[in-house]
Amino acid sequence: MDEQQNNYINNTIKLILIIFGIILVIGVITGTWIYLQKFTISNIPYYFIAIHNEPYHDESGGTEKIEASYLLLKQMIEKADEYNIKLTLMFTAQWADYISESPERVADLESWKKQGHEIAAHHHSIYHGNWDGYTDYTEEEAIAQRIKQGKISEKYLGTLTDYINKLKKINPDIKSGCVNDEHDKKVMPDEIVYDTCSGFANFGELGQLFGDSNSPEKGNNEYITVGEYKNIQRKWLAHYQITTDERQNSAQVVFSSMNSGVYGAVTHSIQNQAESYYKFLEFLHSKDLAGEKSRTISEIIESKLLPEKLISEKLINKKTQTPYSSKKQGMCGDFICDEIEKANSNLCREDCENNIPYYFIAIHNEPRVEDLEENYQTLKTLVLKANNYGMKLTLMFTSPWVDFLLEDPIRKEELEKWKQKGHEIAAHHHGYGVYVWDGYSYESEADALASREEACKDKPCRENISYNGDMEDYMIKLKQLNLEIKSGCLNEEREKDSLPNAIIYPTCSGFANFGTPGTYSIDLNQEKGRNDFITLETINKIERKWLAHTALLKEGTVQGAKDVFWTMNSQQVYGTASHSVSLPLDKQAEYILEFMDFLHEQDPTGEKSRTVTEIIESNLLPEKEIEIYVK
Ligand SMILES: [Zn+2]
Ligand SMILES: [Zn+2]
Ligand SMILES: [Zn+2]
Numbered sequence: 001m002d003e004q005q006n007n008y009i010n011n012t013i014k015l016i017l018i019i020f021g022i023i024l025v026i027g028v029i030t031g032t033w034i035y036l037q038k039f040t041i042s043n044i045p046y047y048f049i050a051i052h053n054e055p056y057h058d059e060s061g062g063t064e065k066i067e068a069s070y071l072l073l074k075q076m077i078e079k080a081d082e083y084n085i086k087l088t089l090m091f092t093a094q095w096a097d098y099i100s101e102s103p104e105r106v107a108d109l110e111s112w113k114k115q116g117h118e119i120a121a122h123h124h125s126i127y128h129g130n131w132d133g134y135t136d137y138t139e140e141e142a143i144a145q146r147i148k149q150g151k152i153s154e155k156y157l158g159t160l161t162d163y164i165n166k167l168k169k170i171n172p173d174i175k176s177g178c179v180n181d182e183h184d185k186k187v188m189p190d191e192i193v194y195d196t197c198s199g200f201a202n203f204g205e206l207g208q209l210f211g212d213s214n215s216p217e218k219g220n221n222e223y224i225t226v227g228e229y230k231n232i233q234r235k236w237l238a239h240y241q242i243t244t245d246e247r248q249n250s251a252q253v254v255f256s257s258m259n260s261g262v263y264g265a266v267t268h269s270i271q272n273q274a275e276s277y278y279k280f281l282e283f284l285h286s287k288d289l290a291g292e293k294s295r296t297i298s299e300i301i302e303s304k305l306l307p308e309k310l311i312s313e314k315l316i317n318k319k320t321q322t323p324y325s326s327k328k329q330g331m332c333g334d335f336i337c338d339e340i341e342k343a344n345s346n347l348c349r350e351d352c353e354n355n356i357p358y359y360f361i362a363i364h365n366e367p368r369v370e371d372l373e374e375n376y377q378t379l380k381t382l383v384l385k386a387n388n389y390g391m392k393l394t395l396m397f398t399s400p401w402v403d404f405l406l407e408d409p410i411r412k413e414e415l416e417k418w419k420q421k422g423h424e425i426a427a428h429h430h431g432y433g434v435y436v437w438d439g440y441s442y443e444s445e446a447d448a449l450a451s452r453e454e455a456c457k458d459k460p461c462r463e464n465i466s467y468n469g470d471m472e473d474y475m476i477k478l479k480q481l482n483l484e485i486k487s488g489c490l491n492e493e494r495e496k497d498s499l500p501n502a503i504i505y506p507t508c509s510g511f512a513n514f515g516t517p518g519t520y521s522i523d524l525n526q527e528k529g530r531n532d533f534i535t536l537e538t539i540n541k542i543e544r545k546w547l548a549h550t551a552l553l554k555e556g557t558v559q560g561a562k563d564v565f566w567t568m569n570s571q572q573v574y575g576t577a578s579h580s581v582s583l584p585l586d587k588q589a590e591y592i593l594e595f596m597d598f599l600h601e602q603d604p605t606g607e608k609s610r611t612v613t614e615i616i617e618s619n620l621l622p623e624k625e626i627e628i629y630v631k
Pocket of ligand 1: 122124
């Protein structure tokens with residue numbers, strides 16, 4: 001009996017202990033979970049999303065476009081509401097008219113405000129692809145600028161006061177917006193004190209200019225840039241365009257790398273950008289279920305989420321992009337170093353020294369044997385244009401070009417003329433992973449052929465290419481063109497081992513030469529052409545000095561390159577590359593020709609033009625070692 005009772009008590013105690021233990025475990029798990037949840041949320045940045053509503057001013061079907069965009073905008077807002085994400089809705093004057101003329105749309109507008117979205121301003125200045133008709137320049141000055149940009153001028157509608165009065169119909173207290181002030185702060189209405197389109201990045205060093213479609217880092221706000229224009233204090237945030245799938249993906253990468261600050265994104269109420277916007281919203285929602293980190297522009301600035309940094313008046317007033325100033329034309333400050341200023345270098349340092357970056361133009365000459373004759377004619381066109389503009393090219397040849405140029409006396413003479421003009425003769429190589437392999441490899445014959453087969457398993461490749469030798473054989477061949485050869489693009493972004501000993505100044509590392517050394521970036525990104533420094537890396541026991549280029553071979557790349565070029569200065573080098581290919585179906589060379597016309601406008605005598613080797617050997621740029629590799 002006693003024993004039974006003891007057993008009973010023991011069992012009860014055990015049971016209580018077990019239950020207590022379970023409660024304890026559950027408690028700890030829940031506590032940890034809540035803690036982690038809080039921790040994860042507090043560990044992501046704040047963010048804003050701005051939506052630009054375009055003016056479609058003086059465009060055919062402009063009104064219909066606004067109508068369609070309006071319906072889309074409503075859907076975009078609805079989706080944000082579902083996730084409790086606040087938007088900053090930026091309207092042009094054309095939209096202010098469109099909304100305020102309909103009671104139904106005014107009711108929509110009021111519901112958006114109630115939901116917490118901010119009503120802000122959007123302006124397309126006289127420098128934009130589609131001017132909205134408002135400016136504080138005179139009508140004549142504005143029209144002159146439009147013509148200068150190759151446009152038939154849109155109709156002039158009024159001053160910035162007229163513009164802001166339109167906007168006040170939809171928000172009497174309007175104070176934020178994107179007013180296209182990247183080029184020239186004169187396009188800023190007095191009322192707009194919080195702006196997102198200064199062109200300045202809000203991370204790292206103050207006053208750096210970054211494009212908002214090329215650099216996803218542009219959305220990273222570590223601080224607010226603060227400055228005065230027309231005696232009014234302005235505060236600038238920065239955004240990145242999440243307007244394509246690829247861009248919104250890169251925005252996600254940058255967002256995920258941040259654990260504080262504010263990430264700024266922008267898109268338009270345009271059908272073909274909507275899908276990417278929805279994807280980005282999904283992403284934000286997955287990181288921030290309740291939308292706790294979402295803010296409008298004014299909220300971010302007024303709640304002091306970010307530290308403020310003061311920017312000098314000089315930097316603000318520097319017209320960074322379009323060399324246009326009606327009042328100063330012909331005087332110091334017009335961004336043109338004219339004859340008189342040139343004759344006396346101290347007269348106007350601002351015009352004669354400042355401004356534009358050095359640049360190089362690399363021409364890759366491809367190994368397709370059947371196109372050699374055709375491509376040679378294209379190459380001659382490129383060289384002729386460069387000669388006319390006083391520019392130097394870096395001509396990078398693949399192995400089939402060597403015999404092609406040397407076996408014919410006329411072509412051989414042509415090559416000599418290129419050298420005499422100062423163009424650099426450099427190397428180009430296609431490894432076994434490229435559609436047309438040049439037959440050389442750093443691997444042995446058996447390995448190279450096996451690698452070729454492997455590489456061509458799931459993609460098309462030119463067949464029947466035989467092994468020609470290793471990379472030192474390749475160099476022996478190339479040296480027939482230039483004994484001193486030391487620069488080139490050797491396809492080394494895939495295999496660094498493909499660099500022969502002689503090539504110490506390569507251009508195809510895959511690394512960007514700005515930001516953190518060792519960061520990979522693709523050639524189709526126009527920011528990639530920006531060289532703030534030279535990247536150093538030792539390959540096969542030899543120190544290599546890398547420059548970077550952007551590839552101008554496609555529609556749209558030239559405009560992107562101009563946008564980046566305009567943000568740069570004489571401390572930097574802009575690198576471009578293209579192919580001597582201009583076949584009926586593949587007009588790649590057209591884009592570099594177009595960009596050369598642009599460079600010629602910026603640099604009429606070609607004095608900023610350099611070859612790859614000249615840039616490296618003249619110490620134009622600082623050199624940086626790679627500490628970590630950033631994919
Ligand atoms: Zn716009
Ligand atoms: Zn190429
Ligand atoms: Zn190539």
